[in-house]
Amino acid sequence: MGFHVIRPQDDVWEERPNQQGAVRRVADVTAAGGLTESRARIWRYPPHTAGRRHREGVQEEVFVVLAGTLTMLLGDGDAPERHDLPAQSVVTVAPGTGLQMRNETGDEVVVFVYGAPPVTGQAEYLDDVELPGLS
Numbered sequence: 001m002g003f004h005v006i007r008p009q010d011d012v013w014e015e016r017p018n019q020q021g022a023v024r025r026v027a028d029v030t031a032a033g034g035l036t037e038s039r040a041r042i043w044r045y046p047p048h049t050a051g052r053r054h055r056e057g058v059q060e061e062v063f064v065v066l067a068g069t070l071t072m073l074l075g076d077g078d079a080p081e082r083h084d085l086p087a088q089s090v091v092t093v094a095p096g097t098g099l100q101m102r103n104e105t106g107d108e109v110v111v112f113v114y115g116a117p118p119v120t121g122q123a124e125y126l127d128d129v130e131l132p133g134l135s
Helices: none
Strands: 013-017 023-028 039-045 060-067 070-074 081-085 090-093 098-103 109-116
Touching (some): 039 098, 060 070, 070 090
Antiparallel strands (some): 013 023, 023 039, 060 090, 060 109, 070 081, 070 098
């Protein structure tokens, strides 16, 4: 089939607890959309939750904030740059760059994440850091 349609009511969401046990939800657009040359997910972060800080080895990624304000930590070392990104913001991240998605607000954050090539399991996990100041 040359296309797939995924509607909001389609049951594609799964729960993904973070390391502190806070439950994030993710829709695997890769599987639902039949993607073979890239991968994509929609993440729903409840208030005050964070994903793991990591660095992708070969995959470049695009982050599109659909709702809420996403906080991203970008860069390596003990002082990554903090960026607070409102809805409709787009961030592109090159392979080998440290990153972390966080929701520092009291509202849910929804983010579309797209990456290529479609590799998984090659991320290097980085130590968490204190949240740097706003940039």
